[in-house]
Amino acid sequence: MAVFTSVTLDDLSQWIKQFPLGNALALQGISSGIENSNFFLTTQRGEFVLTLFENLSFAQLPFYVQLMRHLAERGIPVPAPVPNDAGELVVALHGKPAAIVSKLDGSSQMDPQPVHCAEVGAMLARMHLAGQDFAMRQPNLRGLDWWVETAPKVLPHLAPETADLLRAELAFQQDFAGGVVYRALQTGPVHADLFRNNVMFVGARLSGCFDFYFAGWDTWLFDLAVTVNDWCIDLDSGRLDAARVLALTRAYHAVRPFTEAEQAAWQPLLRAAALRFWLSRLYDFYRPRAAEMLTPHDPTHFERVLRQRIQVQAPALTA
Ligand SMILES: Nc1ncnc2c1ncn2[C@@H]1O[C@H](COP(=O)(O)OP(=O)(O)OP(=O)(O)O)[C@@H](O)[C@H]1O
Numbered sequence: 001m002a003v004f005t006s007v008t009l010d011d012l013s014q015w016i017k018q019f020p021l022g023n024a025l026a027l028q029g030i031s032s033g034i035e036n037s038n039f040f041l042t043t044q045r046g047e048f049v050l051t052l053f054e055n056l057s058f059a060q061l062p063f064y065v066q067l068m069r070h071l072a073e074r075g076i077p078v079p080a081p082v083p084n085d086a087g088e089l090v091v092a093l094h095g096k097p098a099a100i101v102s103k104l105d106g107s108s109q110m111d112p113q114p115v116h117c118a119e120v121g122a123m124l125a126r127m128h129l130a131g132q133d134f135a136m137r138q139p140n141l142r143g144l145d146w147w148v149e150t151a152p153k154v155l156p157h158l159a160p161e162t163a164d165l166l167r168a169e170l171a172f173q174q175d176f177a178g179g180v181v182y183r184a185l186q187t188g189p190v191h192a193d194l195f196r197n198n199v200m201f202v203g204a205r206l207s208g209c210f211d212f213y214f215a216g217w218d219t220w221l222f223d224l225a226v227t228v229n230d231w232c233i234d235l236d237s238g239r240l241d242a243a244r245v246l247a248l249t250r251a252y253h254a255v256r257p258f259t260e261a262e263q264a265a266w267q268p269l270l271r272a273a274a275l276r277f278w279l280s281r282l283y284d285f286y287r288p289r290a291a292e293m294l295t296p297h298d299p300t301h302f303e304r305v306l307r308q309r310i311q312v313q314a315p316a317l318t319a
């Protein structure tokens with residue numbers, strides 16, 4: 001279980017009084033996350049999720065929780081943060097920033113079919129449009145600057161040929177990000193981590209998405225590339241599955257049509273999205289943190305995905 005900070009019902013008995021939720025009745029650590037300490041929390045008012053943020057500061061958090069509130073108010077199915085009596089969405093618990101959000105119905109679809117991918121594509125496009133009038137700005141903290149800063153920390157651990165791939169891809173991405181095509185891409189607040197395990201379904205209907213704690217200002221296309229690189233691939237080989245790619249991208253396009261620059265940038269951004277998670281997984285793998293139980297994600301998966309995106313042409317965005 002990835003619970004980095006232990007919390008008991010006793011710890012909550014006074015703390016919960018600042019929220020309009022009644023008494024805390026049950027608390028259960030959630031095993032699946034790797035970034036934060038998450039708990040299912042039952043109170044007299046219903047079921048919620050309590051998150052203690054292990055890496056994010058009080059200064060960084062308003063962006064994420066306000067974005068969730070903004071999207072929830074515009075009908076995007078995301079967890080709504082619960083304000084305390086002072087109107088605050090983030091409050092200290094055991095010295096760490098913490099938030100309570102509504103619990104979504106449904107369960108993850110870990111074997112997605114085109115029908116699920118279409119739901120995800122349409123929701124992502126609606127989310128991008130709904131974020132257009134969000135007033136706060138925060139960069140994607142796992143964007144290019146972070147890649148440049150992090151690569152030297154993991155390179156010494158890699159075999160020479162793997163290190164060459166990382167260096168070459170980073171150089172390619174720096175070059176691409178400096179070009180006219182990249183600068184023409186539409187930007188806004190993006191989720192940036194919309195993997196299968198961050199979306200809920202009830203049957204074939206998407207019931208919500210969560211885990212906004214890697215959200216930030218970035219290109220909409222990067223968000224789409226992150227999503228496609230998880231939802232539309234064969235997990236063993238990293239290969240794209242054309243039927244799922246088309247279902248997801250067409251559903252997105254139907255809500256928010258792609259621009260010419262986006263079509264030109266598609267393959268480079270699929271590579272960028274693979275690099276981003278390869279790097280973060282390498283970083284987590286070689287610099288593990290203490291947790292009660294933690295299984296780090298496999299970095300070689302995204303190395304395979306990156307090699308695939310370099311070698312194999314992806315289906316065109318509006319084919
Ligand atoms: N609002 C919610 N409603 C229902 N379940 C939730 C909600 N938020 C989190 N969960 C559950 O908690 C689990 C872990 O949450 P989350 O993915 O946010 O953790 P994390 O540590 O930030 O993870 P990650 O490894 O994906 O970055 C999810 O897989 C999901 O089962």
Ligand SMILES: N[C@@H](CCO)C(=O)O
Pocket residue numbers: 034035193195277280281297
């Ligand atoms: N989605 C990330 C984990 C952090 O949310 C990964 O698969 O590496």
